[in-house]
Amino acid sequence: MDHQKKVIDSTEDKFEDNDSPRKSIQSVEIGVRVLLALMKKGEGAYLREVAENSGLSRSQAHRYLLSFVNTEVVEQDQKSGRYSLGSFAVRLGLAAMARLDTVRIANMHLENLLAELKATGLLCVWGDYGPTVIRWVDGGMPLSTSLHTGSVLPLQTSSTGILFLAHCPRAQTWERVKLERAEGIIVDDLRLEALIDEARQLGFAGTFGTFVPGLSAVSAPILDSQNRLVATVSVLARSQHKAVFSEAKMAKIIEAAQGASRALGWQG
Known part of the structure; x- marks a missing residue:
C-alpha cells in the first residue's frame, strides 16, 4: 500500500509539473478573447467573425465555442448558426453586478x-x-x-x-x-x-x-x-x-x- 501511495504521489507531482500555470492562464485568456468577440456583436456572431475578432483559426475558435456551449456560457441559434452569450454568462454578469458597491x-x-x-x-x-x-x-x-x-x-x-x-x-x-x-x-x-x-x-x-x-x-x-x-x-x-x-x-x-x-x- 505504501508503495502504491508513493507511485500515485509521484504521478500527481509529475502532472502538476507538466501542467504549466502559464499554459493554463493562456487558455483562459484566449477564452476571454472569444467572449469579447461575441460581446462586440450584440445580435450574435458567426464562427468566422468570432475567429477574426479573437485572432484564432476557425477550428480553434470552434473548439472554444463548443466548450462554452456545453457549459451554457454561450448559446448557438440553430437556424442562423450565430453564437451569443448564454444563460450562465447572464447569471455570472448579474452576480458580479450584485456585488458592486x-x-x-x-x-x-x-x-x-x-x-x-x-x-x-x-x-x-x-x-x-x-x-x-x-x-x-x-x-x-x-x-x-x-x-x-x-x-x-x-x-x-x-x-x-x-x-x-x-x-x-x-x-x-x-x-x-x-x-x-x-x-x-x-x-x-x-x-x-x-x-x-x-x-x-x-x-x-x-x-x-x-x-x-x-x-x-x-x-x-x-x-x-x-x-x-x-x-x-x-x-x-x-x-x-x-x-x-x-x-x-x-x-x-x-x-x-x-x-x-x-x-x-x-x-x-
Missing part, C-alpha cells in the same frame, strides 16, 4: 482625484429630499462653507443638482424643484433648461458662486450599466482660484467620474 467605487475614484488635485470635494447621491452629500473630503484648503455630510443641495443652483436634472426622470426631480421655488430658490425655466442642456452636452456642470457666494464647484456624473445617474463627484474651490478649474484639471474630473462609471458597467 457603488459608494465604495465612487469614493475611491473621488479620493484619488482629490489627492492628485490637492482639492476639497464631495460625493452625492439622490436621497429622500434630493441630492445629498454622503462623503466630504477635505483637501487641506480651508473653505468657508456650511456644507457637510448630510447636506441637501438645491437642484437649480448647484452643479450637482443640475446633473440630477439632466440625467434623472422629471417625475423624480420636479416635485423637488417646485418645493425649492416655494422656498424662494427660483431659476426661470428657460435658464434652467439651458443649464441642463449644457450639462448633457459637456458631460459636467459648473457653478460659480450661485449656491454659496465665493465658492465654485464642478461636478461630473457617475453612471451605471443602464446609463442611470447613481452619484456625482464634485470638486470645490474658492471662486478666485480659477486655476483649479483649468482645462487639464476639468479633464481629470471627468476622467475620474467616467472611471467610476466604467467600473459600474457603463459602456459610454
Whole structure:
C-alpha cells in the first residue's frame, strides 16, 4: 500500500509539473478573447467573425465555442448558426453586478482625484429630499462653507443638482424643484433648461458662486450599466482660484467620474 501511495504521489507531482500555470492562464485568456468577440456583436456572431475578432483559426475558435456551449456560457441559434452569450454568462454578469458597491467605487475614484488635485470635494447621491452629500473630503484648503455630510443641495443652483436634472426622470426631480421655488430658490425655466442642456452636452456642470457666494464647484456624473445617474463627484474651490478649474484639471474630473462609471458597467 505504501508503495502504491508513493507511485500515485509521484504521478500527481509529475502532472502538476507538466501542467504549466502559464499554459493554463493562456487558455483562459484566449477564452476571454472569444467572449469579447461575441460581446462586440450584440445580435450574435458567426464562427468566422468570432475567429477574426479573437485572432484564432476557425477550428480553434470552434473548439472554444463548443466548450462554452456545453457549459451554457454561450448559446448557438440553430437556424442562423450565430453564437451569443448564454444563460450562465447572464447569471455570472448579474452576480458580479450584485456585488458592486457603488459608494465604495465612487469614493475611491473621488479620493484619488482629490489627492492628485490637492482639492476639497464631495460625493452625492439622490436621497429622500434630493441630492445629498454622503462623503466630504477635505483637501487641506480651508473653505468657508456650511456644507457637510448630510447636506441637501438645491437642484437649480448647484452643479450637482443640475446633473440630477439632466440625467434623472422629471417625475423624480420636479416635485423637488417646485418645493425649492416655494422656498424662494427660483431659476426661470428657460435658464434652467439651458443649464441642463449644457450639462448633457459637456458631460459636467459648473457653478460659480450661485449656491454659496465665493465658492465654485464642478461636478461630473457617475453612471451605471443602464446609463442611470447613481452619484456625482464634485470638486470645490474658492471662486478666485480659477486655476483649479483649468482645462487639464476639468479633464481629470471627468476622467475620474467616467472611471467610476466604467467600473459600474457603463459602456459610454
